[in-house]
Amino acid sequence: MVQFKFQLFKFDGICQTVALTLCPLMGKFDGIEPMCYSRNVEFAGLLVFQPATLMMDLGALCMTSVMIYHVKTKYTAVGRKEIAMFFQLYLVTIFLEMLLVTNIIPTASILYPFFTAAHLGLLSACFWCLMLNGFVGFQFAEDGTPISLWSIRITSFLVFFIVGFIAMATFSNLGPFSYTSPGALWIIFFLVNGSMFLVYTVSQIILVAYTLDDRWPLGDIAFGTIFFVSGLVVMFIFSVALCEQVKHYFDGLFFGSMFNLLAVMMIYKYWDSITKEDLEFSIDSKHQAWEIQALLKEDEEVVCH
Template sequence: MVRFGDFNRICETVALTVCPLVGAEEGIEPTCYSRNVEVAGTLIFQPATIIIHVIALIMTSIMIYHIKSKYTAVGRKEIVMFFYLYMMVTTIELFLVSGIVPTASTPYPYFVAVHVGLITATFWCLLLNGFVGFQFAEDGTPLSLWSIRISSAVIFAAVFFLSIATFKGMAGFDPLRPVALWIVLYVFNGAALSIYVVLQIVLVLNTLDDRWPLGDILFGIAFYVIGQAILYIFSVRICDTAKHYIDGLFFGTICTLLAVMMVYKYWDSITKEDLEFSVGSKQNVWEVKELLGEEEYSNQGGYGGGYPPQQQQQHQQQNPQYYNDGY
């Protein structure tokens, strides 16, 4: 049973990046973890998970490209910050879980602190994006953008300091009892995600006629919950069954990527681009034409069949039946 503020049971189940730095003098080793492979004399850990990380980076780049191509969509600049942060988290995690940054090396605690700080900043950025649709501040304005940037940077710096202080045993924090770090990772981030989901459900129900975006929200929640369950409950069983080729971290990373993709799918489904100002897209151009003046109309064949003004007047006097009948 996982206890509040305790990493021991968690780290015995899955090899998180913080596990070598908390809970015991030498860290906590998982019961079962994915086997490593040797590449050019270098041991690479979690090879299958690394492939998923590379795929996640590619998919996130594609999503960012499509977001940027929707030039007039609401919240475009705000939501793209979330995907940039997710890319940064994925990149740092790739270096850590693969062993490129060895756990026994001096920089490892600092990389983990950056990783934890970025994770929390990502959840915070997602939470703030949940308020964009309510237009508390007009999207795309400096107030909207810089409030997200500055607050996310502050959250990152605070969690980075907390992580380093915990790993190094500074400022009253203890790596053997990392309660504050546990609260940040599981309580604070979980609350931010929950509030975001509630805000989006309220937004869809109150302001949109279309209910299909609720499906995107539900799928995103399902992927995330399934990923967390596999990560923290079934990881050892998967590892033993797969003969150490993969563990729960592999499926957890896949489900997290799918959940992030559903965030993009949901945002894309609730934003409509103003085609009048879009670039590089096919569109129907509707034109409003001014009524033609009498002289212009006559030159196009009206009233006098295209006669000059003097001949038109003469034609009208000679043929009044055409004009009296409405011609």
């Protein structure tokens, strides 16, 4: 039985457990390999890593696109444009992660560190955008207004840029940053991102408890949290054991992608359950249709007479 070694401010133990996108750039010059990882397949002359994770990520891209479409069709729902930004960031993050973990962008490529830094920046921007969406329901700024939208856009871009810069500096041993001691990147990856998720969760519990009559959305929050935490546990603790049990067909990265998708789907379900679309326009359109039908019927009666 392989024991999981968790080290503060270092990715060595984690990268020996699961093949994160940053692992080939951590610890030493040629990176850290996991003890057990999903077997590779050759497709059209290209060696594809993590084929099971690739399929899961493709499914996540499809499901996220569907969720974005449904969010955009709820024209009068509260926070529609704000939550759409989160799903769009998640979509781009998953797409970039798919390119990195599957060797479509090879680890030996000179571009790999840049794309990995962008992926880590997008990941933190996702958590930041989600946290800010947690405050939309409190109406500190009216949703859909320029101040609400641009505050999320600008600050999310700043988070993306800052985290991306720290990641790139860590990969390049620039200044106080080093891939042998990636303390700053570790703090961002685990503590900062985790804190933003926690703030979002607590804010939504308060929102439901004190402003809504319906308590059912609390179930969506609970399931989303359970899925998110389960993904972390499976990836960072049980990945090696699962990989060995299933003969290298998939590892913890596959389950991490699956549970993360389920968590994001629960965020959509929660948002959908607490936002009631204004039916004023649809009622008006139906009323107008009835008036037109009544006028046409009167015209037919006149013609008949």
